[in-house]
Amino acid sequence: MRVHVVGGGLAGSEVSRYLASRGHEVILHEMRPVKMTEVHRTGFLAELVCSNSLKSESLSNAEGLLKAEMRILGSVVLECADKARIPAGRALAVDREIFSRCVTEIVEDAGVKVVREEVSEIAPADDEIWIVSTGPATSESLTKFIESLTGYEDLYFFDAVAPIVTRDSIDMNKAFLGDRYGRGRGDYINCPMSEEEYEKLWKALVEAETIPMEDFDRKLLFERCMPIEEMAKNGKKAMLFGPLKPVGLVDPRSGKEPYAVVQLRQDNKDGTLYNVVGFQTRLKWKEQSKVLKLIPCLKNAEIVRYGVMHRNTYINSPRVLDVFMRLKGGNRIFFAGQITGVEGYVESAMSGLYVAFNVDRILRGLEPVRFPRDTMIGALTHYITEEVKAGLRPMYANFGLLPTLSNRVKSKLERRKTLSERALESLKDFLKSLKW
Ligand SMILES: Cc1cc2nc3c(=O)[nH]c(=O)nc-3n(C[C@H](O)[C@H](O)[C@H](O)COP(=O)(O)OP(=O)(O)OC[C@H]3O[C@@H](n4cnc5c(N)ncnc54)[C@H](O)[C@@H]3O)c2cc1C
Structure with missing residues (x-):
């Protein structure tokens, strides 16, 4: 069997080196x-x-855990990052030319x-x-060719993602469950706001710093949907007729519709993550943190994924691919x-490593395997292949994707370290069971 890899970026380089x-x-x-x-x-x-x-x-950071798992599997990207490393505290920063040259040579x-x-x-x-x-x-x-394989509805051309927070960090004493006009099963978490709270949020959105937009992004984005900060700039009340509209949402504590409501929608099957509906944004990350804290039930929210809006080609993996990233109905x-x-x-x-791991197994006559859910590799690959109502939202590594610990650990730092230790143990056991 011969393997053809199309695209020699981060993923294609990992796939190619692993298999070769x-x-x-x-x-x-x-x-x-x-x-x-x-x-x-x-x-x-x-x-x-x-x-x-x-x-x-750091192992108290989800990106750190992901890297630790990839080092176990043998990653050309991390091997070269180590060689091209430049001082940057606890972050792994690289001299980009030394890095890419190194990957090219090793591949x-x-x-x-x-x-x-x-x-x-x-x-x-x-x-x-x-x-x-x-x-x-x-x-x-x-x-165009991929579109002919997936269908137009299952190929996306840009990311317009609202921030995602962990369910645990939402203050449910200030929120209430329910759908507009009581329709549906009460799936939304609603964050009520007074007029004064709303005005503070509006002002912060109007004044916040945004990421500059490239020309190729501009047309695509504004044709399809509007960043929340742009909506705020259209007038003080604009958001009240958009995503913060309170109509049909009665707060059971007061028996009334609040002045404004921010709705949160479940984002993964396990219900550990929620996205802030309508808050797709181009605000800088530190500004997003500041702004979200002004929504009372999100005052202490843990943001696991910041909002973005940019050009991005990606497929609706849960519908198009199987769990091994193989095109459904197109085995090779x-x-x-x-x-x-x-x-x-x-x-x-x-x-790239995940796909290469399984393609290698298939080429050796073995069954492909899923990685354990409590590893970051398993959790992330699980997330992007599971079908949720809201559709696939591109995702980076974060602890909210991992199954919660059976015993409650209060300190966030300790909790993250424990999750990382559990993940690394689990990955080692898994690889041992496969005699890898
Ligand atoms: C503008 C921009 C800024 C970003 N900034 C960051 C950042 O700061 N930090 C971060 O973590 N992520 C960032 N990302 C995301 C980052 O690009 C991706 O996470 C990463 O590079 C994707 O890896 P990949 O291997 O999937 O694709 P890429 O690394 O993009 O590799 C894909 C390769 O495929 C090649 N290719 C495309 N079409 C064909 C074809 N038809 N035939 C042959 N070859 C083809 C391309 O030339 C390219 O080399 C950014 C993305 C964009 C678009």
């Missing part, structure tokens, strides 16, 4: 530098398109044949597996990286 180093024939098709994307600048594999940070290494030295060309169609022969890891800036021709086509709905450099690299 296990003796499989791998051909990696990367279109740069022959054809560039809007965001890449070089011809190196695994180019970091924006920040040079791969985030925290080539592993025996991967790198072909510099754009792939526009995929039709695996009987002795081939194809893995698509073309990322958020997938070329137009391939995007897999997807990996950000195109599957994970977000971030390290998460994308992880997704």
